[in-house]
Amino acid sequence: MERRTPAPTPTALQCATCARHQAAAAQAEERRDYSRASDERVLLARHQQSAHGDAR
Numbered sequence: 001m002e003r004r005t006p007a008p009t010p011t012a013l014q015c016a017t018c019a020r021h022q023a024a025a026a027q028a029e030e031r032r033d034y035s036r037a038s039d040e041r042v043l044l045a046r047h048q049q050s051a052h053g054d055a056r
């Protein structure tokens with residue numbers, strides 16, 4: 001299997017799912033699809049809380 005995503009570091013609150021939501025949000029914004037972008041941001045925040053326990 002070939003993956004280009006860098007290995008996750010303990011300091012970075014990132015994973016493949018984070019990256020996917022961020023990329024989707026950025027893409028949606030480029031298309032001016034702001035409702036989709038905010039959906040992705042909500043999904044990202046929800047994922048980070050449940051998967052990474054980010055309480056900041």
Ligand SMILES: [Zn+2]
Nearest residue numbers: 014015017018
């Ligand atoms: Zn994540």
